[in-house]
Amino acid sequence: MAEELICELNLALTPEETLAEGHIALSRQLAKRHPAVIQLNGVTPRLALAPHLTIYQVPIRLRDMPGLYDALARVAANARPLWLAATEYRYNADEASFELRYEAAGELMQLQDDVLDVANPLRGDLLLDRDPAGRALSELIKVPGTAGDNIRRTGFDAVGDPAHGGLFHPHVTINWFEPGTTLDPDSVDRPPISDFDGGFVALGVYLLGPYGTCPQRLAALDLAA
Numbered sequence: 001m002a003e004e005l006i007c008e009l010n011l012a013l014t015p016e017e018t019l020a021e022g023h024i025a026l027s028r029q030l031a032k033r034h035p036a037v038i039q040l041n042g043v044t045p046r047l048a049l050a051p052h053l054t055i056y057q058v059p060i061r062l063r064d065m066p067g068l069y070d071a072l073a074r075v076a077a078n079a080r081p082l083w084l085a086a087t088e089y090r091y092n093a094d095e096a097s098f099e100l101r102y103e104a105a106g107e108l109m110q111l112q113d114d115v116l117d118v119a120n121p122l123r124g125d126l127l128l129d130r131d132p133a134g135r136a137l138s139e140l141i142k143v144p145g146t147a148g149d150n151i152r153r154t155g156f157d158a159v160g161d162p163a164h165g166g167l168f169h170p171h172v173t174i175n176w177f178e179p180g181t182t183l184d185p186d187s188v189d190r191p192p193i194s195d196f197d198g199g200f201v202a203l204g205v206y207l208l209g210p211y212g213t214c215p216q217r218l219a220a221l222d223l224a225a
Helices: 017-031 062-077 106-123 146-154
Strands: 006-015 036-039 053-061 082-084 086-092 097-102 171-177 198-207 216-222
Touching: 006 017, 006 062, 006 106, 017 036, 017 097, 017 171, 017 198, 053 062, 053 106, 062 106, 062 198, 062 216, 082 106, 106 146
Parallel strands: none
Antiparallel strands: 006 053, 006 198, 036 171, 082 198, 086 097, 097 171, 198 216
16 A cells, blocks of 8 residues: 655745845855854745745645645635834854744734644644754654643643733744854844834745755745735
């Protein structure tokens, strides 16, 4: 019997063009100064590492993709475009990733809930192979605490409003660097954080790439309410 085809997806918000261009410019700037493994480089549908704000990373059986698309289209049609304030630059030294954090706005938290409500039942008991930092989900699901609980419930750790103990900290990852790279986010020559306030206008359905990237866009569902 042939093995069933499974798609690993990144369901993510797509920034408006001007904001995306700012993300890409910052990524290029940092990659000139530090040994980058991943650099943002475009917004085209295919073969570009596009700026994005992850809502949910999830494996879905190929046969369930049409149903997922229809359900996500309904979610997007009932959600408004989001204007989010950037809150801080953050460097995660343990995994050498540099990110822009965004406010955990109530509408964004609700959007994640709505996406989970339609996508998680289609996931069933499937798990992603690895998280963006390369850790096996088959091991992380055994870990006690909130992250493990989230994985056992949804297959994804970054779930829930941080104001209530959740782990969904909205962000756009700007670069991944070589392991061991030292970088002080406060010393980086960068624009004021408010320059990255902006609109997120569509729910993108992407194939999940290494380091949580979005190398191929399957659909862009406009937030249209």
